[in-house]
Amino acid sequence: MKSLNLNHVSKTYFDPYAGKNVNALRDVSFTLEQGEFVAIVGPSGCGKTTLLNMIAGFLPHTGGDILLDGKPVDGPGPERGVVFQSFALFPWKTVLDNVGFGPKMRGLPKAECDRIAREYLELAGLGHAAERYPNELSGGMQQRVGVVRALANNPEVLLMDEPFASVDAQTRMTLQEELTRIWQERRPTILFITHDVGEAVFLADRVIVLSKGAVLQEVAIDLPRPRHWDTLIDDDAFKAQSAQVLQLVRSA
Numbered sequence: 001m002k003s004l005n006l007n008h009v010s011k012t013y014f015d016p017y018a019g020k021n022v023n024a025l026r027d028v029s030f031t032l033e034q035g036e037f038v039a040i041v042g043p044s045g046c047g048k049t050t051l052l053n054m055i056a057g058f059l060p061h062t063g064g065d066i067l068l069d070g071k072p073v074d075g076p077g078p079e080r081g082v083v084f085q086s087f088a089l090f091p092w093k094t095v096l097d098n099v100g101f102g103p104k105m106r107g108l109p110k111a112e113c114d115r116i117a118r119e120y121l122e123l124a125g126l127g128h129a130a131e132r133y134p135n136e137l138s139g140g141m142q143q144r145v146g147v148v149r150a151l152a153n154n155p156e157v158l159l160m161d162e163p164f165a166s167v168d169a170q171t172r173m174t175l176q177e178e179l180t181r182i183w184q185e186r187r188p189t190i191l192f193i194t195h196d197v198g199e200a201v202f203l204a205d206r207v208i209v210l211s212k213g214a215v216l217q218e219v220a221i222d223l224p225r226p227r228h229w230d231t232l233i234d235d236d237a238f239k240a241q242s243a244q245v246l247q248l249v250r251s252a
């Protein structure tokens with residue numbers, strides 16, 4: 001992927017209860033370049049999930065253009081991987097087969113699917129769990145499997161919608177550190193949606209703040225990498241950037 005461009009994108013829903021249209025997104029424009037890690041934050045109801053679902057091709061947009069390498073997005077595609085908060089691993093498949101599912105769907109031979117799956121599991125420190133079934137894993141481990149399953153498809157852009165929201169705070173910090181480490185090693189393009197300002201600043205190169213369906217401001221995050229919570233939690237630059245983004249979200 002060279003770039004993902006959103007040009008003046010809007011989305012109007014019809015709300016059958018109120019009997020009128022709701023403008024969930026208005027005139028949203030931004031660009032994601034190859035290998036960037038961008039987070040989108042904003043208060044509840046500002047349109048984050050709607051935006052991600054439209055980029056994923058699950059929902060049609062009602063105005064503007066969404067272009068992947070210049071081509072309009074008009075449905076889901078394998079070049080866009082998606083990880084949700086409530087991930088669905090196949091309970092009847094082992095962890096190895098869950099992660100190898102995408103490569104298998106691409107028609108690769110079983111040995112190659114297993115090789116790819118093992119490589120990604122090792123990358124996430126899950127090599128030892130390859131033969132287990134999802135219900136034998138903790139919630140944090142399942143979430144890791146969900147992330148590497150999406151990565152094993154080798155997507156050009158990874159779309160993540162609050163993927164760590166349902167795990168405990170300790171595990172969440174570990175998952176955030178792991179994701180930044182994997183991102184630095186592989187450099188996938190990532191668009192990460194969260195309502196957690198600390199998470200957004202910790203992970204991203206750039207944070208886009210949404211307010212009432214529109215882009216309020218983009219904030220560049222110039223913290224050195226690799227990023228670790230042990231050092232950043234008390235780092236003045238991290239605190240200042242988090243405070244800046246938090247103020248924007250609170251004013252949104």
Ligand SMILES: Nc1ncnc2c1ncn2[C@@H]1O[C@H](COP(=O)(O)OP(=O)(O)OP(=O)(O)O)[C@@H](O)[C@H]1O
Nearest residue numbers: 013014015022024043044045046047048049050051
């Ligand atoms: N299917 C739908 N029909 C009508 N209105 C909808 C629909 N889905 C979302 N909306 C409205 O669109 C707006 C944006 O919703 P969206 O779920 O994208 O926000 P969000 O920022 O992801 O919220 P949260 O952080 O609470 O998940 C809200 O006003 C919501 O009520």
